[in-house]
Amino acid sequence: MGTQSTGSAVRSYNSSPGVGARALSLVPGTKSQQELIGEIDDGILIQGVSGLHSGVNPVSGDFLQEPKGY
Numbered sequence: 001m002g003t004q005s006t007g008s009a010v011r012s013y014n015s016s017p018g019v020g021a022r023a024l025s026l027v028p029g030t031k032s033q034q035e036l037i038g039e040i041d042d043g044i045l046i047q048g049v050s051g052l053h054s055g056v057n058p059v060s061g062d063f064l065q066e067p068k069g070y
Contacts, residue, residue, distance in 0.1 A: 012061045
């Protein structure tokens with residue numbers, strides 16, 4: 001595909017490696033919410049999630065959250 005690997009694979013004890021992130025860190029930017037929304041051609045706006053750790057399955061690695069937004 002013409003790209004170099006970033007080494008960002010994750011896996012559980014019973015699966016092959018796949019694309020994923022383990023320690024995701026989000027840093028604040030300088031754009032307003034309206035500027036960010038204006039740059040999106042197709043997407044959704046998630047304004048919050050409920051039960052941050054309730055949707056994590058440590059065995060399968062599945063991550064399920066209930067989003068709140070538009």
